[in-house]
Amino acid sequence: MANSVTQEYMQIPAVTRAYTTACVLTTAAVQLEFITPFQLYFNPELILKKYQVWRLITNFLFFGPLGFSFLFNMIFLYRYCRMLEEGSFRGRTADFVYMFLFGGVLMTLFGLFANLFFLGQAFTIMLVYVWSRRNPYVRMNFFGLLNFQAPFLPWVLMGFSLLLGNSIVIDLLGIAVGHIYYFLEDVFPNQPGGRKLLATPGIFRVLFDMPQEDPNYTPLPEDQSGISRNGQGPDDAGQGQNDEDLQGEEN
Template sequence: MDLTGSLPPITRLWAYSSIALSLSEHIGLLSRFSLFYSPSLAFLPPNPQPYRAITTFLYFGPLGIDFFFHLFFFVRYARMLEENHYAGHPADFAWLVLVCAIGLLLVAPVVVAGVPFLGGALAFCLVYLWSRRNKHVRLSLFGVLVITAPYLPVALCGFSWVLTGSATAVKGDLLGVGVGHVYYFFADVWPKEVGSGGRELLGTPQWL
């Protein structure tokens, strides 16, 4: 996994921030309990902590196999999206990440209980989008299984379940797949439909 300056800017910033948070938690500089997302803790008085709406996407968990699993696939597919599909258009990639993040913040507390950290879910949004936009690509998963790109998110969810032995991590991954699919539909599918009139509902705003 290349974490050098060769990474595109948004992917690099996200990856470095994630590593810094997990290292800080590992050596006791901060607690994961100060990083997780809860709507009431983030936005309601008497002591709102809105930063939680950001740190929830930067924390992939304590240092360990699951942390490196999610970080590796985040860096791999975020990089390919940013360098290829969004090459020369960093604002469009930033808008994609922002829209998916807002979607997860709105949906997660209602749909999926027990997933306070959404970094893995946001990473799976990007994995899903890459897989749909490269549907004819064949790839080898861990040098064992050869699949076509659309099956990648399902395969990774299964591997995450085996790796952690818990359905909690898979809940977040599946949530990311769901939000990624909604984004894919409105950004890639709907504008091509006759009824859309060619309108892009999720087009990048001019101010960005």
């Protein structure tokens, strides 16, 4: 049982696994009173004057105490972060990490003027927005009550937050940053006279991308006995959407 759980956990893409784990562990630490939210929230004055630079990261990791809101955010964060990493960012881990950095920096700059304390929900909405724009023809179903196409999903979530009595400023921030990234990455480079502005730094590719196989590599031929010409045995390693339900099931 433990091995099965471990295997399932390790099959989660690396960036999604790291971020969701950090969020869960941060919430658990608060629940167990090892730390308090006051040590985590975004405070420019404490960052600049007290050098509490960890707040630049921890404000993206705390989604509130255990409860419906936390579970709701975790489900959406895990689901759409993973679908992005396994979809349009498949094999492009460096580009995915760079999107995280770009979104985080932009939200932090906006947070300076909007007096926001925690930006994790905005970051989740950004991921949802980018996924929805890259999958415009996917049909969605919101708790069996509302059917719509994927690009409307961020707005539906914002409306849901409004119904729950929450401020929509954080949702609007996530949508705005998501749109800026989508425009710069997917729209502007394809316009007449446009060009790619978000070039992933080479150091990111060195750190996060797996080395690719040489396309010019040709394996040594094998004779009928199955022994390669270098005298070693052959390599026996094998090589080997329609509607979606927002409750976690795909139809």
